[in-house]
Amino acid sequence: MISRRCLKLASSDIREIFNPSSEGTINLGIGEPDFTTPRHIVEAAKRALDEGKTHYTPNNGIYELREEICNRVKVDYNLDVHPENVIITCGASEGLMLSLMSLVDRGDEVIVTDPAFLSYRNLIHLCEGRPVPVKLEEDFSLDLEKVKESITDKTKCIVINTPANPTGKVMSKEEIKGLSDIAEDYNVIIISDEVYDKILYQGRHYSPMRYTENCIVVNGFSKTYAMTGWRIGYLYVSEGLNSRLNIIDHMIKIHQYSFACATSFAQYGALAALRGDQSCVYEMVEEFRRRRDLMVKGLRDVFKLYPPEGAFYIFPNTEEYGSGEDVVNRLMERGILAVPGIAFGEGGRYHIRLSYATKYQYIERAVEIIRETFLEGC
Numbered sequence: 001m002i003s004r005r006c007l008k009l010a011s012s013d014i015r016e017i018f019n020p021s022s023e024g025t026i027n028l029g030i031g032e033p034d035f036t037t038p039r040h041i042v043e044a045a046k047r048a049l050d051e052g053k054t055h056y057t058p059n060n061g062i063y064e065l066r067e068e069i070c071n072r073v074k075v076d077y078n079l080d081v082h083p084e085n086v087i088i089t090c091g092a093s094e095g096l097m098l099s100l101m102s103l104v105d106r107g108d109e110v111i112v113t114d115p116a117f118l119s120y121r122n123l124i125h126l127c128e129g130r131p132v133p134v135k136l137e138e139d140f141s142l143d144l145e146k147v148k149e150s151i152t153d154k155t156k157c158i159v160i161n162t163p164a165n166p167t168g169k170v171m172s173k174e175e176i177k178g179l180s181d182i183a184e185d186y187n188v189i190i191i192s193d194e195v196y197d198k199i200l201y202q203g204r205h206y207s208p209m210r211y212t213e214n215c216i217v218v219n220g221f222s223k224t225y226a227m228t229g230w231r232i233g234y235l236y237v238s239e240g241l242n243s244r245l246n247i248i249d250h251m252i253k254i255h256q257y258s259f260a261c262a263t264s265f266a267q268y269g270a271l272a273a274l275r276g277d278q279s280c281v282y283e284m285v286e287e288f289r290r291r292r293d294l295m296v297k298g299l300r301d302v303f304k305l306y307p308p309e310g311a312f313y314i315f316p317n318t319e320e321y322g323s324g325e326d327v328v329n330r331l332m333e334r335g336i337l338a339v340p341g342i343a344f345g346e347g348g349r350y351h352i353r354l355s356y357a358t359k360y361q362y363i364e365r366a367v368e369i370i371r372e373t374f375l376e377g378c
C-alpha cells in the first residue's frame with residue numbers, strides 16, 4: 001500500500017539514536033542552537049499576532065521580508081537579487097525540497113558530498129532521483145576532479161553546504177569558483193545550502209551565486225537566530241536562471257499545493273531578525289567559538305581531527321578505536337550522546353559527529369569523560 005517513494009526513505013538515524021536518551025546524559029548529538037530566540041524577534045511576532053496578522057500571506061511570503069533578504073545579500077555578498085526571485089519557505093528544509101522537486105525527475109542524478117547532511121539523499125529519493133556521492137578528502141575538502149568525473153548526461157544538480165554539517169568545513173573561494181565553472185561547463189544547477197553562513201570562525205563565506213547563474217541559494221533563520229521551531233527559511237535564484245527556466249513559478253506551484261505559505265506571524269519575527277541589531281548573532285557565534293576551542297583543545301590528542309571553521313559540529317576520526325558506531329556505543333555507556341558518522345554517508349564510517357550547541361560546562365564534563373574513556377583505556 002505504501003508508495004515505493006516512501007519506502008525508499010530512511011528514517012532519521014539521528015532521531016533513532018536519541019530515543020533512548022535518559023536523565024543525566026550529555027547530549028552532543030543536537031543539531032540546533034541551545035539559545036532561545038532573541039527577545040526583539042519574539043516581541044515582533046507577538047505584535048504581529050496582536051495586530052491580527054494571522055491570515056494567509058502571499059504564497060511567496062510577505063514582500064517586506066523578501067525585500068529585506070535582498071538588501072541583506074547585497075550588503076553581505078554583493079549579490080543583486082530581486083524580491084520576485086525569493087520564496088519564503090517553511091524552513092530551509094522546504095527550500096531544499098522545492099529546489100529538488102522542481103528539477104529532478106525519476107532517474108536523474110544529483111551529486112552530493114559524502115558525508116553530507118542526511119536530508120539531501122532522502123529528498124533526492126523522494127523525487128525518485130539518484131544521489132551520486134562524491135567522497136570528501138581527508139580534510140573534508142571537495143576534489144573538483146572527482147566532481148567532474150561523476151557528471152553524466154543524467155546529472156541535474158550538485159548539492160553543497162558551506163559551512164558544512166557534519167564536518168564544520170568551509171569551502172574556499174577557489175573551490176566555490178571551480179565548482180561554479182563546472183556548473184557552467186556542464187549545465188548543472190548548484191543547490192547551495194547556506195544555513196550556517198553566519199556561523200563562521202575564520203575566513204569568509206563565498207556563495208556560488210557570485211560566480212554562476214546556475215545556482216539556487218537555500219538559507220533560513222533556524223541557525224543564525226536560534227529559530228528552529230519557527231520554521232522560516234528562504235531560497236533565491238538569479239534573474240538569469242529564472243528568466244531561462246521560470247523556476248520560481250514552478251516552485252511556487254509545489255509550495256502552494258503543499259504549504260500554501262510560511263506561517264504569517266513567524267514571517268514578521270524573521271523580518272525583525274533581519275532589521276534588528278545583529279549583535280545577538282555575534283554573541284552567539286562568539287559563544288560557539290569558545291565551545292569549539294574547548295572541544296578542539298580537549299580532544300585533539302584523543303582523535304585525529306580538523307578544527308571546524310564554521311557551523312557547530314566537530315567530526316573527529318575514530319579509526320584508532322574502531323568505527324564511529326563503536327565509539328558512539330562506548331560513549332553512550334558513559335552517558336554521552338553522539339552521532340555515528342555513517343549517518344551522513346559511507347565516508348563518515350570512521351567518524352563521529354559531536355555538536356557543541358550545548359552549555360560550556362556540559363562540554364567541559366563531556367571532554368573529561370571522553371579523555372578518561374579513550375586515553376586511560378576505561
Ligand SMILES: Cc1ncc(COP(=O)(O)O)c(C=O)c1O
Nearest residue numbers: 031091092093117165220222233
Ligand atoms: C545543513 C542543513 N541544512 C538545512 C537544515 C534545515 O534547516 P531548517 O530548520 O531551516 O529547516 C539543517 C538543519 O539541521 C542543516 O543542518
